[in-house]
Amino acid sequence: MELLFFAYRDFIAEPDAMLAELGFGRAHHRILHFIGRHPGLRVSELLAILRITKQSLGRVLRELIDRGYVMQEEGASDRRQRLLHLTPKGRELLERLEVPQIARVAMALKRAGPDARKTFAETLLGLVDPKERQRVVALCGLGAGADAEE
Amino acid sequence: MELLFFAYRDFIAEPDAMLAELGFGRAHHRILHFIGRHPGLRVSELLAILRITKQSLGRVLRELIDRGYVMQEEGASDRRQRLLHLTPKGRELLERLEVPQIARVAMALKRAGPDARKTFAETLLGLVDPKERQRVVALCGLGAGADAEE
DNA sequence: GGAAATACGTCAGCCATATTGACATATTTT
DNA sequence: AAAATATGTCAATATGGCTGACGTATTTCC
Structure with a gap:
C-alpha cells in the first residue's frame, strides 16, 4: 500500500x-x-x-x-x-x-521481469471497482492479448 | 498509465x-x-x-x-x-x-495469479525514483523475501 | 406541435490542501 | 556564545474539488 x-x-x-x-x-x-x-x-x-x-x-x-x-x-x-x-x-x-512517464513504466516493467506487464496490468485492474472493470478494460483498450502501450 | x-x-x-x-x-x-x-x-x-x-x-x-x-x-x-x-x-x-483497502489488494493479487505480489511490488518499486528506492524499501520493510503486508 | 428530457455551459460561494515567506522557540552542536 | 537544527505558527495565495441554481440548444416523446 x-x-x-x-x-x-x-x-x-x-x-x-x-x-x-x-x-x-x-x-x-x-x-x-x-x-x-x-x-x-x-x-x-x-x-x-x-x-x-x-x-x-x-x-x-x-x-x-x-x-x-x-x-x-x-x-x-x-x-x-x-x-x-x-x-x-x-x-x-x-x-x-x-515521454518521461512512458520511459519510467517501460523501465519498471523491464526491471520486474518478462511477464511483468501482464501481471501488473491484471493486478491494477483488480484494484478497480468490479463494476467499473468492464468499462475500464474497454477504455484502456486491453483487448484479449493485453499488449501495446503501458 | x-x-x-x-x-x-x-x-x-x-x-x-x-x-x-x-x-x-x-x-x-x-x-x-x-x-x-x-x-x-x-x-x-x-x-x-x-x-x-x-x-x-x-x-x-x-x-x-x-x-x-x-x-x-x-x-x-x-x-x-x-x-x-x-x-x-x-x-x-x-x-x-x-480494512477495505487491504481486502482490495488481497483480491487483486489473488486474481492476478500466484506470484503477482512479487511482480507487482517490483514494478511499483521500479516506478519510484531510483534515488529514492533504497529509502522506500527500508520504509516499506521489503526485506529479502518481500513478504507480509501489501 | 408542444412538453419533457438531455447535453452542455456558467455564475457564485465554499472547502481542503497545497504553496511561499517570515518569524519564534527550544535545543543541540561547534 | 554563536550557529545550526527541529519544530511550530502567522499570513497570504493558488488549485482543484464541491453544491446549488440557472440558462440554452437540441432531441425525444406523447
Missing part, C-alpha cells in the same frame, strides 16, 4: 513540474490524456471517467480550449454534443508530458 | 468516504498511515516522505492531535524532536480505514 503511494507520487512528479511552468496543473494533464487517447470524447463521458462535476471540469477545460490545446466539434448525429479533440499544440504538449 | 489512474482512484475512494464523515480528508489518512507503520516517526521524516511543507503538515497534524488521534513524545536523545505515535483511537481509525 505504501508502495502504491510512492509509485504514484513519483510517477506524477515529472509532468507536474512541466505543467506548473505553463500555469497548468495535474487536472489539465488528465484531461489532455483522456482526450488524446479517445478523440471525439463527449463531455459527459469525460466527466464519468474523471468522476468530477461539470463545474470542476468546466474551468479547466475552458483554459485548455482558450489557450488552444483542445478543440470542440459539434456532434454529427446529435448537435448538442461537444466532441473533444486535441489540437496539434495539445498533442505536442501531451507527448512531451508523457 | 490509464490503469494506474483508475486503480489509484478506486483504491482511495472508500477511505475517503469514511474520512469525509469525520471531517477529515485524504491528508489525514496519509499521516495516520505513516505514523501507524512507523511509530516514533519524527516530523522531519514525515515531511520528507509526504513531500509537503511543514506548514501544510502543520494544520492537518494539529487537527489529528487536538482530536486525540495522534500523540507527540519528546525525543529521548534529542529533546527538540517530537516523535509521533497513534493513540488507541488513532489506531482504531486507521484500522477501519484500511
Whole structure:
C-alpha cells in the first residue's frame, strides 16, 4: 500500500513540474490524456471517467480550449454534443508530458521481469471497482492479448 | 498509465468516504498511515516522505492531535524532536480505514495469479525514483523475501 | 406541435490542501 | 556564545474539488 503511494507520487512528479511552468496543473494533464487517447470524447463521458462535476471540469477545460490545446466539434448525429479533440499544440504538449512517464513504466516493467506487464496490468485492474472493470478494460483498450502501450 | 489512474482512484475512494464523515480528508489518512507503520516517526521524516511543507503538515497534524488521534513524545536523545505515535483511537481509525483497502489488494493479487505480489511490488518499486528506492524499501520493510503486508 | 428530457455551459460561494515567506522557540552542536 | 537544527505558527495565495441554481440548444416523446 505504501508502495502504491510512492509509485504514484513519483510517477506524477515529472509532468507536474512541466505543467506548473505553463500555469497548468495535474487536472489539465488528465484531461489532455483522456482526450488524446479517445478523440471525439463527449463531455459527459469525460466527466464519468474523471468522476468530477461539470463545474470542476468546466474551468479547466475552458483554459485548455482558450489557450488552444483542445478543440470542440459539434456532434454529427446529435448537435448538442461537444466532441473533444486535441489540437496539434495539445498533442505536442501531451507527448512531451508523457515521454518521461512512458520511459519510467517501460523501465519498471523491464526491471520486474518478462511477464511483468501482464501481471501488473491484471493486478491494477483488480484494484478497480468490479463494476467499473468492464468499462475500464474497454477504455484502456486491453483487448484479449493485453499488449501495446503501458 | 490509464490503469494506474483508475486503480489509484478506486483504491482511495472508500477511505475517503469514511474520512469525509469525520471531517477529515485524504491528508489525514496519509499521516495516520505513516505514523501507524512507523511509530516514533519524527516530523522531519514525515515531511520528507509526504513531500509537503511543514506548514501544510502543520494544520492537518494539529487537527489529528487536538482530536486525540495522534500523540507527540519528546525525543529521548534529542529533546527538540517530537516523535509521533497513534493513540488507541488513532489506531482504531486507521484500522477501519484500511480494512477495505487491504481486502482490495488481497483480491487483486489473488486474481492476478500466484506470484503477482512479487511482480507487482517490483514494478511499483521500479516506478519510484531510483534515488529514492533504497529509502522506500527500508520504509516499506521489503526485506529479502518481500513478504507480509501489501 | 408542444412538453419533457438531455447535453452542455456558467455564475457564485465554499472547502481542503497545497504553496511561499517570515518569524519564534527550544535545543543541540561547534 | 554563536550557529545550526527541529519544530511550530502567522499570513497570504493558488488549485482543484464541491453544491446549488440557472440558462440554452437540441432531441425525444406523447
